[in-house]
Amino acid sequence: MxxxxxxxxxxxxxxxxxxxxxxxxxxxxxxxxQYPYVSAYYRSSEQYKNQISVVNGKKAGTDINLYKLFTEQCFNLLCSGGECGIVIPSGIYTDLGTKQLREMLFSQTKVTGLFCFENRKTIFEEVDSRFKFVVLTFVKGSTTTEFPSAFMRHDVQELQRFPSDDSLQINIDMVRQLSPDSLSVMEFKNKVDIRIAEKMLKFPLLGEKIKGKWNLVLCNEFHMTNDSHLFYQEYKPVRLPLFTGKLFNQFEQTGEKPLYWIDEKEGRKALIGRTEDKGQLMNYQEYRWVHRRIARNTDSRTLICYITPKNVFTEVNSTTLKVIETGISNQQMLFLCAITNSFTLDWMIRQKVTTTLNMFYIYQLPVPRLTKNDRYFNDIVQRAAKLICTTPEFDELAQEVGLGSHQQGVSDETERAKLRAELDGMIAHLYRLTEDEFSYILTTFPIVNATVKEAALSAYRTFAPMFADSEKLALIQ
Structure with missing residues (x-):
C-alpha cells in the first residue's frame, strides 16, 4: 500500500x-x-532563482519539484535565440508555486505554444487518465505579449497542426488582469470564454479589500500530517469533530462520519499559539463558509462549498473563513456560499485549477459584493439558507435569517433541485450573462445530469424579465 x-x-x-x-x-x-543538502542547494542557488514564488510578500510553492527545476534549467542552457520544447505537468501555467517561472517565461522568452492535453488515451501508462500535461515551447531572449494555446485536448496528433491560424491567442495583459497575484493562465477554449471572462471581471476579485463591503480572510487550521498527534479516532464529550472535505458536498453534508476528533482544549491551544487563552470566542465556535481544497476541473463540479455547523475544527483540505477577524455576517456567508456553488463561478475556476484548489484561486474570483440593502441579496440568502438549514445544528442560523428553525429548511430532493436551479439562474443574471452565454457555460459540465442543466437554464429564462427591469431602472437612475 x-x-x-x-x-x-x-x-x-x-x-x-x-x-x-x-x-x-x-x-x-x-x-x-541527503535531503537537507540537496534542498538547500536548489533553494539558494543562483542557477535556480525562479523556483520559489513570492505572492503578496509571502513565499509560495516552496516544495522542490522536478518539472520546475527542469524548466528553469532548460532556460539556463539555451543561448539567446535558442528554442526549447518540453512536456511537463500543466501546473506550469496554473499553480501558485510556478508564478516566478511564468514571470521568467513572459518577460525573458517568447512563448510560441502552450498545448495542454489530458491522459485520457493513456499516452503515459500508469498515469491517471485525468492528469494533464502541456507541451510548452519558447524562444529565449525576447518577451511575450500573446501566445497560441490549446487546452483539454485528448489526441496528441493535433500537435501536427498546432499552432495554426485558428489557435486561440491569449493576451498577457488579460492574464495579468485575471490573475494579478499568480499570473495563472485560464484554460480558454474559444472567444466566447474570453467574452464571458471580461464580463465577470467587471466585479472585484475576492482578494480585494473594499471598504464598507464584506471581505474575506481565508485560513487552514489543522494539517493531516503535521498535526496528527492531536487526532483521536474515538469520540468523547470533550472532543470536537475534524470537519474534512469528505464530509460535505455543495449545500449539504455527505452523511459520512468524522474520521478524527480533537480535544477542544488541545485544539484551542494549538490555534491560539502563544496568545493567552482567556476564553475568547474563536472561529471554530461559529458557523463558517468552507470549500474543498482537493478538486479537479474534470470532476462533475470543482468548487464545492458549504456552511459548517458550530463547534467543529477544519483541516488543510477544507479551507475556511476567519469569521471573527473579518466580521462577515452569517447572511453574507450564505450569499457567498450560493455564489461559489453556482455554475457561473464554477466555470470561472475550472479554467484555472488543475488538482488542488488553493486559497489563492478563491481570492482571484470576481464576485458581486452584495449586502442586505442590495436587490436580490435576500432572495439569494433565503434560498441558500433553506438548502443548508436542514438539521437541528442549524437552528440558530435558520432563526437569524427568518426561517424559524431547521424544519423550514428543504430536505425534499425535488424541491432542493428547484432552489438550486433558481440560484443558478439568478446568479447568471447578476453577472449579466446572456442566455447563449449561460447556456454555453452549462455545456462545459459534461458529467452533470442534463435535467439539472435544463432546470438552471429554465430558471434563467423565468428571472429574465425581473432582471431586465432592474437593469432598465439602473440605467434611468
Missing part, C-alpha cells in the same frame, strides 16, 4: 513497524539525510 491509500494513523503504524528492522531504519535515515 502507499501513503495515499492509508489514513494517517495507519501510515504511522506501518512506518513504525517497518523501522523496527535495523537495515530498513539505517537505509531510511541515510536516504533522509
Amino acid at each position: 502507499t501513503k495515499n491509500k492509508m489514513d494517517i494513523k495507519d501510515f504511522e503504524k506501518e512506518q513504525s513497524k517497518l523501522l523496527q528492522n535495523p537495515i530498513i531504519a539505517s537505509t531510511w535515515l541515510d536516504y533522509q539525510s
Whole structure:
C-alpha cells in the first residue's frame, strides 16, 4: 500500500513497524539525510532563482519539484535565440508555486505554444487518465505579449497542426488582469470564454479589500500530517469533530462520519499559539463558509462549498473563513456560499485549477459584493439558507435569517433541485450573462445530469424579465 491509500494513523503504524528492522531504519535515515543538502542547494542557488514564488510578500510553492527545476534549467542552457520544447505537468501555467517561472517565461522568452492535453488515451501508462500535461515551447531572449494555446485536448496528433491560424491567442495583459497575484493562465477554449471572462471581471476579485463591503480572510487550521498527534479516532464529550472535505458536498453534508476528533482544549491551544487563552470566542465556535481544497476541473463540479455547523475544527483540505477577524455576517456567508456553488463561478475556476484548489484561486474570483440593502441579496440568502438549514445544528442560523428553525429548511430532493436551479439562474443574471452565454457555460459540465442543466437554464429564462427591469431602472437612475 502507499501513503495515499492509508489514513494517517495507519501510515504511522506501518512506518513504525517497518523501522523496527535495523537495515530498513539505517537505509531510511541515510536516504533522509541527503535531503537537507540537496534542498538547500536548489533553494539558494543562483542557477535556480525562479523556483520559489513570492505572492503578496509571502513565499509560495516552496516544495522542490522536478518539472520546475527542469524548466528553469532548460532556460539556463539555451543561448539567446535558442528554442526549447518540453512536456511537463500543466501546473506550469496554473499553480501558485510556478508564478516566478511564468514571470521568467513572459518577460525573458517568447512563448510560441502552450498545448495542454489530458491522459485520457493513456499516452503515459500508469498515469491517471485525468492528469494533464502541456507541451510548452519558447524562444529565449525576447518577451511575450500573446501566445497560441490549446487546452483539454485528448489526441496528441493535433500537435501536427498546432499552432495554426485558428489557435486561440491569449493576451498577457488579460492574464495579468485575471490573475494579478499568480499570473495563472485560464484554460480558454474559444472567444466566447474570453467574452464571458471580461464580463465577470467587471466585479472585484475576492482578494480585494473594499471598504464598507464584506471581505474575506481565508485560513487552514489543522494539517493531516503535521498535526496528527492531536487526532483521536474515538469520540468523547470533550472532543470536537475534524470537519474534512469528505464530509460535505455543495449545500449539504455527505452523511459520512468524522474520521478524527480533537480535544477542544488541545485544539484551542494549538490555534491560539502563544496568545493567552482567556476564553475568547474563536472561529471554530461559529458557523463558517468552507470549500474543498482537493478538486479537479474534470470532476462533475470543482468548487464545492458549504456552511459548517458550530463547534467543529477544519483541516488543510477544507479551507475556511476567519469569521471573527473579518466580521462577515452569517447572511453574507450564505450569499457567498450560493455564489461559489453556482455554475457561473464554477466555470470561472475550472479554467484555472488543475488538482488542488488553493486559497489563492478563491481570492482571484470576481464576485458581486452584495449586502442586505442590495436587490436580490435576500432572495439569494433565503434560498441558500433553506438548502443548508436542514438539521437541528442549524437552528440558530435558520432563526437569524427568518426561517424559524431547521424544519423550514428543504430536505425534499425535488424541491432542493428547484432552489438550486433558481440560484443558478439568478446568479447568471447578476453577472449579466446572456442566455447563449449561460447556456454555453452549462455545456462545459459534461458529467452533470442534463435535467439539472435544463432546470438552471429554465430558471434563467423565468428571472429574465425581473432582471431586465432592474437593469432598465439602473440605467434611468
